Amino acid sequence: MPEIHAKLSASGAKRWLTCPGSVRLEEGFEDSSSVFAEEGTAAHTLSEYKLLHQTGKISKLAYTKRYNKFKRENEHYSKSMDDYTDDYVSYVLEQYNAYPNAFIELEKRVDFSRWVPEGFGTSDVVIISEGVLEVIDLKYGKGVAVSAEENPQAMLYGLGAYNEYDMLYDFEKVRMTIVQPRLDDTSTYEVTLDELLAWGDEFVKPRAELAASGEGDCVPSEDGCRFCKAKAVCKARAEKNLETARHDFDEEPGKLSKEEISEILLQAPEIKKWIEHVETYALEQARDHGENFPDMKLVEGRSNRVITDKDKAADLLHDAGQTDIFKPRELLAITKLEKAIGKEIFNEVLSDLIIKPPGKPALVSVKDKRPELNSLASAIDDFEDDLL
Ligand code: SF4
Structure with missing residues (x-):
């Protein structure tokens, strides 16, 4: 080679x-x-x-x-x-x-x-x-x-x-x-x-x-593939993800076991990312380079109505006697606000008003660094222990 x-x-x-x-x-x-x-x-x-x-x-x-x-x-x-x-x-x-x-x-x-x-x-x-x-x-x-x-x-x-x-x-x-x-x-x-x-x-x-x-094998890994320029077209990555998707489940027909559900969920983030990478790549190729993909076609996506001249629309609505037409004034989002006024003033002025509310529960791999939330079962156990 x-x-x-x-x-x-x-x-x-x-x-x-x-x-x-x-x-x-x-x-x-x-x-x-x-x-x-x-x-x-x-x-x-x-x-x-x-x-x-x-x-x-x-x-x-x-x-x-x-x-x-x-x-x-x-x-x-x-x-x-x-x-x-x-x-x-x-x-x-x-x-x-x-x-x-x-x-x-x-x-x-x-x-x-x-x-x-x-x-x-x-x-x-x-x-x-x-x-x-x-x-x-x-x-x-x-x-x-x-x-x-x-x-x-x-x-x-x-x-x-x-x-x-x-x-x-x-x-x-x-x-x-x-x-x-x-x-x-x-x-x-x-x-x-x-x-x-x-x-x-x-x-x-x-x-x-x-x-x-140029002799080495392609060896997929989450960290390695994430920033690889070939991530959308790499066969080794596709094979690994499709292999996971083709997983042989328990011979018994019927419902998935909890173990099987875990297996699906643990692989899901990587498979979702991979599909997203392939979709983005294929769309760019079709839209920007005129490439054709078998059994697929480029169409116009869905779009929403827009007002072409907001100032003029506001004047016309005002003339028509409409007053309830503006969004309420609101602060910039936290990151934009901090960027605009600087970290020091942000902390000095707002530190008492910034909280981090608890996030929604998420089911993740046990390898995740976040501490485990008390599940309902362990909460009941704790409650029963307190009664003893
Ligand atoms: S996408 Fe393919 S070539 Fe790129 S790091 Fe992953 S396995 Fe290697």
């Missing part, structure tokens, strides 16, 4: 380390950008300006110019982004100042091609000190908490940073930290240099070489 000039990125490492075939399958798909990714890029830029200034790498004047330009021109700037990046910057400076005789690099290109063919990336922060090397990664998303524990992206940055400074320093430990200011979450994973190098040499290198050669 021909050599694939794959981009084995650090951010995709979780995927290609478990599914080497994904590198081959992703060939030809374009990188897509989302508004969340753009917002993340903006937060990184703002943080970098602040850190450049706070670590003395640029003057106050240069910082103020950059900051004001960013605030004026970047559509993703918000007061809350300012607050959250302040939190991140404080954390980085705290770490940096805690190391004696340390120096800091920002947005540092790190080369880990010794373990991953053509592998390189950009580490947000690298702190180099005698004995300890630390890489810090800002994640601005607030969807899912990302742990630094055995996080392959952070570990590859650790390897890349080691590769860069190994000649100048003797490191014993490598620390990898992920900061998610919007989730108020920071996690650090610390390993000895020997452990990190063993991971790189024994675990990463053979898998990366297999993935880059």
Whole structure:
């Protein structure tokens, strides 16, 4: 098979380390950008300006110019982004100042091609000190908490940073930290240099070489498939999900057992996501590229009536003597409100008025981290125990 000039990125490492075939399958798909990714890029830029200034790498004047330009021109700037990046910057400076005789690099290109063919990336922060090397990664998303524990992206940055400074320093430990200011979450994973190098040499290198050669199998997994560009068209993923759907139930006709219901429900989220990915992909292909899918056709979806000119409609209704025509004024939704006024003012003014009501009961896997709700049966047991 021909050599694939794959981009084995650090951010995709979780995927290609478990599914080497994904590198081959992703060939030809374009990188897509989302508004969340753009917002993340903006937060990184703002943080970098602040850190450049706070670590003395640029003057106050240069910082103020950059900051004001960013605030004026970047559509993703918000007061809350300012607050959250302040939190991140404080954390980085705290770490940096805690190391004696340390120096800091920002947005540092790190080369880990010794373990991953053509592998390189950009580490947000690298702190180099005698004995300890630390890489810090800002994640601005607030969807899912990302742990630094055995996080392959952070570990590859650790390897890349080691590769860069190994000649100048003797490191014993490598620390990898992920900061998610919007989730108020920071996690650090610390390993000895020997452990990190063993991971790189024994675990990463053979898998990366297999993935880059285009020879590896496609191995579906929830984490791996989620961000794979081939997730909608991958046969291995389809086979796995259809296999689940074709599950052989108990020979006895009649009702599903509780065990069988659990099996269906535990597989349902992944199957639902997969169907959604296939639907989205096929619709885009049909709508934007004129592709035909057998026994299917493109039609106009359902739509609702709209008022073309709301101001004019309001005037006409007013002239017609109608007064009860406006929505009641209401506050912005919490996230938008916090974004508009900033985290600090939001907390200062509204902290007594914000509550988190209990969520609706959901039946989930026992592996879910949330504590179990008391079921009716255990509530009755508790009640009976109280009577004894
Ligand atoms: S969808 Fe999943 S199994 Fe298929 S190539 Fe991507 S990561 Fe591998």
